[in-house]
Amino acid sequence: MSENNLQVLLRRRPAGEPVAEDFEVVETPVPVPGAGEVLIRARFLSLDPYMRGRMSDAKSYAKPVELGGVMEGLSVGEVVASNHPDFAPGDTVMGGSGWQRFCVVEAAKLRKVDCNEAPLSANLGVLGMPGLTAWVGLEDIGEPKPGETVVISAASGAVGQVAGQIAKARGARVIGIAGGAKKCAFVVRELGFDACLDHRGDLNAQLDAACPEGIDVYWENVGGHVQEAVFPRLRDFGRMVMCGMIAQYNQAPGADAAGAPPGPNLGPVVRKRLRIQGFIVSDKGWQRYPQFRAVMLGLMKSGQLVWKEDVVQGLRKAPEAFIGLLKGQNFGKLVIAID
Structure with missing residues (x-):
C-alpha cells in the first residue's frame, strides 16, 4: 500500500487548557492486521469532551493515553483488509480506533453500518456514542414523562x-441552554425545543421566565454557573442526569476554578427527594445498541429527530478543533473528515 498512515500523538500532558504543542502529527507505515483483526481506513473521526480526561494521568474510570501514544477516539470507515470471516474489504464499519488514518481493530469490536440508513458520519453522533449516551441517560435516570419540564445544558x-x-x-416540555443567539435559534427552530436560554446572559432571570413552576429533569453537560442556576429550581422528586462537566475539565485534580462559585448546597436533595446520578455509557450501554439504533431510526423516519454536524476537513486539524471544542466553539457534533 503506497499511502502512509497519519497519526496524532499525545506529546505532553496539558497543564490546564490543552494547546497545540501538547500534540504531535506524524506519518508512519500502515499497520498489518493479525489473526482475527481488521484493517480500517477511517473516513470520519469523532471528537468528544471526554478525550480531555484521557490526556491526564489522574485516576479515572479509564486508562489515560500514554505519552507518545495515539490519541484515543472512535472512527468510522471502510475495511481495507480482513482476517475475519465476518468482514470483507469494502464493508463500512463503526469502531475504528484512534486519531489516525488507518487502524487495526479486533473484529469483535466492530459493527457493520448501512450507509443507506443514514450518512456514514451520523454513526459517530446521533447513531453513535453521543446518541446512545442521551438515550441511556434518559431511559435509566431522567425518565421524562408527558407534561414534565426538562432542561438540557449544551443543548x-x-x-x-x-x-x-x-x-x-x-x-x-423541553428547555435548552446554549451559548449565543445563533445556537439558541437552532435549538428552537431546527431541533424543536420549546425554548432555549443563552447562558451568556442573565440565566437566573431566563430560568424564572421559562420554568416558573420549576424543573423536573436536568441534563447536566456543563457544570459551573449553569448548574448553579438550575439546581435550586429542581422540583420535588426531580432527576439530575450527570453526563458531563465540560466547564471543569481543564481544572487540575482537586482544584477549584478561579472565581468559580463554591457549588450548590446539597441539603435540598433530601428535602426534595432528588435523584442525582452519574453514568458512563460504556458500562452497559453498548449491550443495548440494537434497541437504541432501532428507536433512533424510527424517530428519524417520523421526522422527530434531526441533527447537526460540525465537520472539520483534515486530520492535521484535529488538535485545533479539539481545543476549540473545549471552549464551546463547535456548533453541533464535531467530526473530522479524514483526508
Whole structure:
C-alpha cells in the first residue's frame, strides 16, 4: 500500500487548557492486521469532551493515553483488509480506533453500518456514542414523562441535541441552554425545543421566565454557573442526569476554578427527594445498541429527530478543533473528515 498512515500523538500532558504543542502529527507505515483483526481506513473521526480526561494521568474510570501514544477516539470507515470471516474489504464499519488514518481493530469490536440508513458520519453522533449516551441517560435516570419540564445544558451539542429531542418525543416540555443567539435559534427552530436560554446572559432571570413552576429533569453537560442556576429550581422528586462537566475539565485534580462559585448546597436533595446520578455509557450501554439504533431510526423516519454536524476537513486539524471544542466553539457534533 503506497499511502502512509497519519497519526496524532499525545506529546505532553496539558497543564490546564490543552494547546497545540501538547500534540504531535506524524506519518508512519500502515499497520498489518493479525489473526482475527481488521484493517480500517477511517473516513470520519469523532471528537468528544471526554478525550480531555484521557490526556491526564489522574485516576479515572479509564486508562489515560500514554505519552507518545495515539490519541484515543472512535472512527468510522471502510475495511481495507480482513482476517475475519465476518468482514470483507469494502464493508463500512463503526469502531475504528484512534486519531489516525488507518487502524487495526479486533473484529469483535466492530459493527457493520448501512450507509443507506443514514450518512456514514451520523454513526459517530446521533447513531453513535453521543446518541446512545442521551438515550441511556434518559431511559435509566431522567425518565421524562408527558407534561414534565426538562432542561438540557449544551443543548446544541452532540449529546444535548439528541437528549432534548428524545424528551420532546416523549411529551415533555423541553428547555435548552446554549451559548449565543445563533445556537439558541437552532435549538428552537431546527431541533424543536420549546425554548432555549443563552447562558451568556442573565440565566437566573431566563430560568424564572421559562420554568416558573420549576424543573423536573436536568441534563447536566456543563457544570459551573449553569448548574448553579438550575439546581435550586429542581422540583420535588426531580432527576439530575450527570453526563458531563465540560466547564471543569481543564481544572487540575482537586482544584477549584478561579472565581468559580463554591457549588450548590446539597441539603435540598433530601428535602426534595432528588435523584442525582452519574453514568458512563460504556458500562452497559453498548449491550443495548440494537434497541437504541432501532428507536433512533424510527424517530428519524417520523421526522422527530434531526441533527447537526460540525465537520472539520483534515486530520492535521484535529488538535485545533479539539481545543476549540473545549471552549464551546463547535456548533453541533464535531467530526473530522479524514483526508
